Amino acid sequence: MSNHLDLEEQEQLAELKHFWKQYGNAISWLLIAVFGTVAAWNGYQYWQTRQAAQASTMYDEVDRAVQSGDVARIERSLADMKDRFGGTAYAEQAGLLAAKVFYEKGNLDASKAALTWVTDKAKDDGYQSIAKLRLSGILLEAKAYDEALKLLSGSFPKDFSPLASDRRGDILLLQGKKAEARAEYEKAYKALDERAEYRRLLEVKLNALGVDPVAVASSKTADPEAKK
Numbered sequence: 001m002s003n004h005l006d007l008e009e010q011e012q013l014a015e016l017k018h019f020w021k022q023y024g025n026a027i028s029w030l031l032i033a034v035f036g037t038v039a040a041w042n043g044y045q046y047w048q049t050r051q052a053a054q055a056s057t058m059y060d061e062v063d064r065a066v067q068s069g070d071v072a073r074i075e076r077s078l079a080d081m082k083d084r085f086g087g088t089a090y091a092e093q094a095g096l097l098a099a100k101v102f103y104e105k106g107n108l109d110a111s112k113a114a115l116t117w118v119t120d121k122a123k124d125d126g127y128q129s130i131a132k133l134r135l136s137g138i139l140l141e142a143k144a145y146d147e148a149l150k151l152l153s154g155s156f157p158k159d160f161s162p163l164a165s166d167r168r169g170d171i172l173l174l175q176g177k178k179a180e181a182r183a184e185y186e187k188a189y190k191a192l193d194e195r196a197e198y199r200r201l202l203e204v205k206l207n208a209l210g211v212d213p214v215a216v217a218s219s220k221t222a223d224p225e226a227k228k
Contacts, residue, residue: 055085062094066101092127129160145171162191182209186216
C-alpha cells in the first residue's frame with residue numbers, strides 16, 4: 001500500500017515538473033505583470049494624493065496673495081502654481097481667482113493672460129466655460145467683437161450654454177445685428193429654467209428688441225424638439 005502511494009506521488013510530482021517545465025515561465029511572467037500593475041497603480045494613487053495635497057497648499061498661497069492685494073505676489077504665486085501643478089483643478093481655480101483680482105485692479109492684460117491659460121489648459125469643462133465667458137466679457141469691453149464671438153463659437157456644457165448664448169447676443173447687438181442677437185437671446189431664454197433669476201435680465205433684453213418673452217416661452221412648449 002505504501003509503495004502504491006509512493007508511486008502515485010512520484011507520478012504526480014513528475015506531472016507537476018512536466019507542467020512547470022512547459023508553462024512555468026509563462027506563469028511567472030504573468031504573475032510579475034499582475035503584481036507589477038498593482039504596484040504601479042498603488043504608486044500612482046499615492047502620487048496623485050501627494051500631488052493634490054501639495055497643489056492645495058500652493059493654492060492657499062495664491063489665495064493669501066489675493067487677500068494681500070499684492071499683484072506682483074499674485075503673479076509669482078500663480079506662475080509657480082502653473083509651473084508645478086498646472087494639470088490640477090487647483091491650478092484652474094487659482095487662474096480664475098487671480099484673473100478676477102487682476103481685472104479689479106485694472107490689469108486687463110494679466111487678467112486676459114490668466115483666463116486664456118485656463119481656457120487652453122483646463123481639463124474641467126466648468127472651469128473652462130467660466131474662463132471663456134469672463135474672457136469674452138473683457139474682449140467685449142475692448143470692442144474685440146469678432147475675437148469674442150470666436151471664443152464663444154464652440155460647444156458648452158448644458159448649464160453654461162444659455163450664458164454663452166446670452167453673451168453672443170450682447171456681442172451681436174453691439175455689432176448692430178439685431179435679428180441675430182434676438183435669436184441668441186431667445187435661445188438662452190428657452191434653455192433657462194423658468195425659476196431662474198437670470199431669465200428676468202433676458203426678458204428686459206427681449207422687450208428692448210420688441211419681443212414678448214411670453215411668446216418665446218410658448219414657442220418652446222409648442223416646439224416638439226424642445227420636449228425631447
